[in-house]
Amino acid sequence: MSWLVTGGAGYIGAHVVRALTAGGESVVVYDDLSTGSADRVPQGVPFIQGSVLDRELLEQSIRDKAVTGVVHIAAKKQVGESVERPLHYYRENVTGLQTLLEAMAAAGAGELVFSSSAAVYGMPDVDLVTEDTPCAPVSPYGETKLVGEWLIKAAARAHGLRTASLRYFNVAGAASPELSDTGVFNLIPMVFERLEEGRPPRIFGADYPTPDGTCVRDYIHVEDIASAHLAAARRLADVPEGTALTLNIGRGEGSSVREMVDRILKLTGHEQMEPEITDRRPGDPARVVAAAERIRRELNWTARYGLDEMIESAWRGWRHRHQ
Numbered sequence: 001m002s003w004l005v006t007g008g009a010g011y012i013g014a015h016v017v018r019a020l021t022a023g024g025e026s027v028v029v030y031d032d033l034s035t036g037s038a039d040r041v042p043q044g045v046p047f048i049q050g051s052v053l054d055r056e057l058l059e060q061s062i063r064d065k066a067v068t069g070v071v072h073i074a075a076k077k078q079v080g081e082s083v084e085r086p087l088h089y090y091r092e093n094v095t096g097l098q099t100l101l102e103a104m105a106a107a108g109a110g111e112l113v114f115s116s117s118a119a120v121y122g123m124p125d126v127d128l129v130t131e132d133t134p135c136a137p138v139s140p141y142g143e144t145k146l147v148g149e150w151l152i153k154a155a156a157r158a159h160g161l162r163t164a165s166l167r168y169f170n171v172a173g174a175a176s177p178e179l180s181d182t183g184v185f186n187l188i189p190m191v192f193e194r195l196e197e198g199r200p201p202r203i204f205g206a207d208y209p210t211p212d213g214t215c216v217r218d219y220i221h222v223e224d225i226a227s228a229h230l231a232a233a234r235r236l237a238d239v240p241e242g243t244a245l246t247l248n249i250g251r252g253e254g255s256s257v258r259e260m261v262d263r264i265l266k267l268t269g270h271e272q273m274e275p276e277i278t279d280r281r282p283g284d285p286a287r288v289v290a291a292a293e294r295i296r297r298e299l300n301w302t303a304r305y306g307l308d309e310m311i312e313s314a315w316r317g318w319r320h321r322h323q
Contacts, residue, residue, distance in 0.1 A: 001025055001026065001068050001069055001111075001233070001237070002025075002026040002027075002028065002065060002066050002067050002068050002069070003020055003025055003026065003027050003028070003067065003068075003069050003070065003071055003233060004028045004030050004061060004062060004065065004067040004069075004070045004071070004109070005017050005020070005027055005028070005029050005030065005070075005071045005073065006030045006031065006052055006070065006071070006072050006073055006074035006100065007030075007031055007036065007072075007073035007074030007075065007115070008027070008029030008030065008031055008036075008040075008041065008071075008073065009029055009031035009033060009036030009037055009038055009040045009041055009047070010031065010035055010036040010040070010073065010074075011179070011180070011181045011182065011183070011222070012073055012115070012168075012171060012222060012225060012226075013029075013031070013036065013040075013073040013074070014036075014040035014041070014179050015174075015175055015179060015222045015223060015225065015226040016071060016073060016225070016226045016229045016230075017029060017040075017041070017042065017045065018042065018175065018179075018226065019223075019226035019227055019229060019230045020071070020229070020230055020233065021042060021045065023230045023234075025230070025233065027045050027046075028045070028046045028047075028048065028061065028065045028067060029041050029045055029046065029047045029048070030047075030048045030050060030052075030058070030061060030074070031047070031048075031049065031050075031074065032049065032050060032051045032052075032074070033049055035182075035183075037182075039178070040178075040179060046065060048061050051096075052072075052074050052092070052096035052097070052099060052100055053091070053092070053095060053096050053099055054099075055099045055102060055103055058099065058100055058103035059103040059106050059107045062103060062104065062107035062108075062109050063107045067107070067109050068109055068110065068111065069109060069110065069111030069112065069113070069233065069236065070100065070104060070109055070111070070112050070113070071112075071113045071115075071229055071233065072097065072100060072112060072113070072114050072115060073115040074096065075092065075093045075096070075115065075144075075145075076088065076089050076092045076093055076141070077117075077141060078141065078185055079119065079139045079141045079142070079283075081141075082139050082140040082141035082144070083139060083140060086140040089140045089141055089144050090140065090143075090144055090147075093141075093144035093145070093148060094144050094147050094148060094151070097114075097148045097151060097152070098151060101151065101152070101155045101159075104161070105155070105159050110160065110161055110162060110241075111161065111162045111163070111233070111236045111237075112152060112156075112161055112162075112163040112164075113163070113164050113166065113229055113232045113233055113236070114148060114149070114152055114163065114164065114165045114166065115166060115168065116145045116148065116149055116165045116166055116167045116168070116246075117141075117142065117145045117167055117168050118167050118168060118169045118170075118218075118248070118250075118288055118290070119137055119139060119141055119142030119145055120135045120137050120142055120145050120146040120149070120167060121133055121134075121135055121136070121137070121142075121167075121288065122135065122136035122137045122138045122142060122285070123136070123138060123283070123285035124136075124285065124288065127287070127289065128252070128289055128290070128291040129248065129288060129289065129290055129291060130248075130291040130293075130294070131167070131246050131247065131248055131291075131294055138283050139283065148165075149165045149246065152165060152244060153244040156242050156243065156244040157242050157244075160241035160242055161241070161242070161244075162236040162237075162239050162240075162241060162242075162243050163236070163243065163244045163245065164232040164235065164236060164244075164245040164246075164247060165244070165245065165246045165247070166228060166229065166232060166247055166249050167246070167247065167248045167249065167290075168220070168225060168249050169217070169218040169219070169220050169248065169249065169250040169251075169288070169289075169290050170186065170187070170217045170218060170219045170220060171186070171219075171220055171221075171222050171225055172186065172187075172188050172219050172220070172221060172222065172310040172311070172314055173221040173222050173223065173305065173309060173310035173311075173313040173314050174222060174313045174314055174316070174317040175222070175223050175226075175313070176317075177316045177317045177319075177320030177321075178317075178320065179317070180313075180314060180316070180317020180318065180320065180321060181222075181314070181317070182321065187217075187257060187260055187261075188260070188264065188310070188311060188314050189314065189318065190202075191260075191261060191264045191265075192264075192268075192314070192315065192318045195264075195265075195268060195270055195273070196318075196322060199276075200273050200274060200275055200276045201261050201264070201265070201273070201275050201276070202275065202276045202277075202278050203257050203258060203261060203275050203276070203277050203278065204257075204278055204279065204280055204281045204284065205277075205278075205279065205280030205281070205284065206258070206277045207280075208280075208286040208287075209286055210256060210286055210287060211256065212256050212258045212259070213258075214256045214257040214258040215256065215257050215284055215285070215286060215287070216254040216255065216256050216257075216286065216287040216288070216289060217254065217255060217256075217257070217260075217287075217288055217289070218250040218251055218252065218253060218254060218255075218288065218289040218290045219251070219255055219260070219307060219310060220249060220250050220251055220303060221303065221304070221305035221309060221310045221313075223304070223305060224249070224251075224303040224304055224305055225249055227301065227304070228247075228249045228295065228299065228301050231299040231300070231301040232245070232247070232299060235298065235299050245298060247294055247295040247298060247299070248290040248291060248292060248294065248295060249290070249292075249295060250289070250290025250291075250292050250303070251290070251292065251303045252289065252290055252291060252292035252293075253289070254287060254289040255307060258275070260307070260311075261275050263307060263308065263311055264311055264315075267308060267311050267312055267315065268311075268315055
């Protein structure tokens, strides 16, 4: 197999590229570098700079590199920005996916692993979110991921593709400091930024119907995300044409925001600092925790890393980038 990894120069994409190459797969990275960095691409791995909206370049890349499957990670992914720029998000995430599927069909690439998101579920009122939990996204970002899944299933039926849509939960950590997340949009880097500024971390709402009043989430190490992609890529070789798997990637364990903040303060040597409680953010559900049984059954995969490993590796990456 030869895999084209769109977004392979980004935070998650770079980890997936390394997992695939370490697993003996042939990889080509395709990235527009709008948020990624060419420095993340391993030596010896071919790199093509281009947009997922460029049908001609995608098809040419698949043909020229003898690509047989695609891992599609490239996407716009900020919830707040998607509310402000919905047309931009639909163009990049939905039209971009449509363009990629057209190029795959024309060039004969028959397998697709799709980077989806727990954002498709919206605000589920359940203890564990299964893949059969009704989807009701509350942001344009979540909508684009759900529409993407629908589009992939339709293309799989029509063109005989073998596909897997992987719904990420809360991704954190880094395999090495230079691969760490450069964005400050998720809980862990947001806490790091406040600590760097000498200010207490903020907790948005402490009056949720949860044990300590703060939101509960399922955090997953980015190396586990990457290993799940490798497992999915290998699994697709053994499924019938037209298959469209949908799988959560999570640990199946909930951790509250307060618990995470306290762990971060302890592990970074800031135990004396007390978090600042502020108002809830609109659209934050009280609890979103993955049911992880289906991915264990389908891929023989389970998460390996715990919370402390996520925080410690993310902190090393933060210090590496900010010193």
